[in-house]
């Protein structure tokens with residue numbers, strides 16, 4: 521490399537030296553890596569070791585702006601936020617270690633690349649877009665109204681790319697059919713990051729609402745990405761009339777599928793434990809292997825919970841047929857009333873599922889809201905276009921309101937509560 525540049529490779533740096541006008545470096549790895557890449561630039565390096573995971577987090581950013589931004593008014597210093605990006609990476613590694621199990625690499629280099637709108641992940645190495653290193657004022661100066669849209673991309677790009685250390689690198693995908701196990705899982709992981717790092721759930725809920733719209737909003741041909749076909753078709757989803765359907769399904773719908781599984785496995789007592797145990801097992805079982813959708817389905821069946829076992833045969837075919845190999849999207853109408861009975865409150869409710877085929881099955885979660893927080897009370901199981909019987913239950917305390925699908929637990933077209 522010309523000697524003014526620093527090279528950042530995958531694996532571990534063994535040595536660096538100069539030869540005349542060139543800089544050379546040698547990289548090695550003790551564990552197999554499926555792919556290798558590198559970045560280079562006039563980088564300033566920062567480094568921290570995370571006390572919890574013992575991961576070394578390195579940040580590489582340039583204080584120069586790329587040619588296409590030269591002469592722009594204001595003082596653009598894209599290295600200023602390196603520490604922010606490093607903190608996000610550190611928190612991502614911690615969270616994903618808890619949820620998915622330990623990563624073996626021990627190191628993660630967060631490096632800047634000059635384009636604005638994409639990131640990429642290699643084992644031990646992440647490219648983050650320049651935009652992730654600018655603060656909101658700088659982004660506003662550069663992009664005006666587009667800055668808002670970008671703010672969402674930027675808050676998701678670091679956890680998404682860090683999640684690829686697990687999804688794509690530790691666990692690969694068998695064919696284009698199975699790429700949602702990488703991109704969808706990385707999108708799911710970015711949502712999880714928003715849930716655990718933000719004090720309020722707003723960003724998390726908006727994240728899933730944006731995903732829902734990306735999947736279901738119609739384009740100029742009157743077609744939603746979801747109309748292009750099952751996400752299992754992967755890259756073949758992109759057609760002249762459904763351009764971008766790959767990006768709108770394999771990423772957010774893939775994320776939704778894992779999100780729906782997590783929701784079904786959630787229990788009030790043990791929270792995410794069922795899901796966490798399954799994900800750890802998945803990563804351990806398929807470490808350094810390419811997995812297929814059917815491999816993942818078998819893993820879900822291994823960890824099936826009683827309420828997910830709707831056919832009584834331990835099979836998750838019903839769920840995968842609907843969401844991975846199918847395109848159906850249900851709507852729900854929820855009607856409820858609360859009345860006082862002495863010191864208790866009586867809740868009566870019905871749930872109606874519509875817009876689906878007669879065999880479409882789903883577990884619909886019901887939430888009670890106390891002190892601004894929804895708590896899952898239970899789930900209603902429905903098959904086909906059907907209104908449930910009227911459920912009645914006595915509650916020790918009056919909830920502020922009763923909700924269904926409060927955490928976007930199901931990818932739904934429409935959800936109405938008491939007719940609204």
Ligand SMILES: [Zn+2]
Pocket residue numbers: 680681684702703706
């Ligand atoms: Zn990705």
